[in-house]
Amino acid sequence: MKIAIIGPVLPLRSGIARHTTALARELAGRNGITVSIISFARQYPRFLYPGADDTLRDARLPHDLDASRELDSINPLTWRRVIARVLSDRPDLVVIPAWTFFLAPCLGFIARSLRRQGVPVAMIVHNAEDHEAAAWKRAFSRFQLRQAGFFMTHNASVKASLERLVPGRPVSIRPHPVFDDYPPPTGTLPRRAGLELLYFGLVRPYKGLDIALRGIARSGLEDVRFTIAGEFWSGLRETEDLVAKLDLNEKVEIVPRYVSDEVAAELFHRSDAVLLPYRSATGSGVAALAQWYGRPVIASNLPGLSDVVVDGETGWLFEAGNDEHLADLLREKITSLAAGELRPNIQSSLQKYSWQSMADELTRNFAPAKNQ
Numbered sequence: 001m002k003i004a005i006i007g008p009v010l011p012l013r014s015g016i017a018r019h020t021t022a023l024a025r026e027l028a029g030r031n032g033i034t035v036s037i038i039s040f041a042r043q044y045p046r047f048l049y050p051g052a053d054d055t056l057r058d059a060r061l062p063h064d065l066d067a068s069r070e071l072d073s074i075n076p077l078t079w080r081r082v083i084a085r086v087l088s089d090r091p092d093l094v095v096i097p098a099w100t101f102f103l104a105p106c107l108g109f110i111a112r113s114l115r116r117q118g119v120p121v122a123m124i125v126h127n128a129e130d131h132e133a134a135a136w137k138r139a140f141s142r143f144q145l146r147q148a149g150f151f152m153t154h155n156a157s158v159k160a161s162l163e164r165l166v167p168g169r170p171v172s173i174r175p176h177p178v179f180d181d182y183p184p185p186t187g188t189l190p191r192r193a194g195l196e197l198l199y200f201g202l203v204r205p206y207k208g209l210d211i212a213l214r215g216i217a218r219s220g221l222e223d224v225r226f227t228i229a230g231e232f233w234s235g236l237r238e239t240e241d242l243v244a245k246l247d248l249n250e251k252v253e254i255v256p257r258y259v260s261d262e263v264a265a266e267l268f269h270r271s272d273a274v275l276l277p278y279r280s281a282t283g284s285g286v287a288a289l290a291q292w293y294g295r296p297v298i299a300s301n302l303p304g305l306s307d308v309v310v311d312g313e314t315g316w317l318f319e320a321g322n323d324e325h326l327a328d329l330l331r332e333k334i335t336s337l338a339a340g341e342l343r344p345n346i347q348s349s350l351q352k353y354s355w356q357s358m359a360d361e362l363t364r365n366f367a368p369a370k371n372q
């Protein structure tokens with residue numbers, strides 16, 4: 001079986017790139033499957049990417065994988081070259097991720113051209129619609145989604161969106177696998193308080209960092225430290241001002257940048273629990289990373305998160321957008337001891353979140369991936 005994967009992979013810096021890399025590696029390691037990968041030379045123009053760089057300097061594609069970085073999201077000539085390359089190889093299945101409106105014209109055009117030539121296309125859908133989407137953004141996303149004959153996603157809320165946006169196409173749900181390629185911690189970061197909390201990853205308004213800060217302030221907890229580690233595309237000054245306004249300067253540490261895998265390992269190891277106070281969500285790679293490190297998650301009770309977090313067993317849920325409810329939860333239930341008691345439950349649940357089961361489902365369902 002020949003599978004072509006078109007999408008970002010390491011060393012591009014994003015959860016989608018890491019996800020696509022892990023899936024590609026699992027597929028490539030199977031007997032009878034040959035995987036080819038076409039990645040991006042450029043995903044976003046510089047003016048649309050506020051981060052310092054979208055390429056990781058300390059990460060590379062696993063040695064058993066090879067990818068051509070030739071796709072440019074804003075150069076249609078490269079789209080046509082990719083189409084010609086894939087058609088010359090005649091794969092049995094093409095796998096394309098879907099997660100943002102900006103790349104939807106590029107990936108949708110490629111998928112449509114392949115579909116018209118009889119090549120089955122499956123899409124791994126992380127977001128069916130952007131979290132902060134205007135109508136025209138939703139139209140772009142819908143254009144890409146309409147080019148697939150089969151979908152795989154990680155939770156029921158995205159499946160429901162797909163059934164509404166692209167009715168009649170088969171949709172398979174598999175839990176988000178854990179990122180088991182992160183390194184083990186060394187335990188070098190000292191604890192600073194009785195309760196250590198972590199917010200990790202790219203900071204965007206829909207992720208509700210302000211809700212976490214207000215909840216911690218409302219809780220009245222004194223023996224607590226909250227680490228914010230992630231790149232701010234915007235809002236760093238506003239966050240610093242809010243920390244000061246809430247009198248949390250002594251309790252909050254802001255690391256406003258991308259951190260290496262090794263540093264991430266130490267941050268998760270030091271934390272008792274990971275905060276995901278999202279206003280909207282269709283899943284979270286951070287939750288999968290927390291599971292890998294055996295840390296419970298404190299999350300908004302949104303479908304994309306409550307599918308993963310079992311309240312009182314692998315973490316805790318609070319009413320989305322309600323910092324008062326979060327404060328009550330922190331004050332009444334969450335301690336370092338309580339978090340530690342959940343770790344055996346998290347470890348025993350890891351077998352459900354494997355790349356093997358996701359690849360099994362994908363290859364088992366590729367036959368129905370007949371494009372409409």
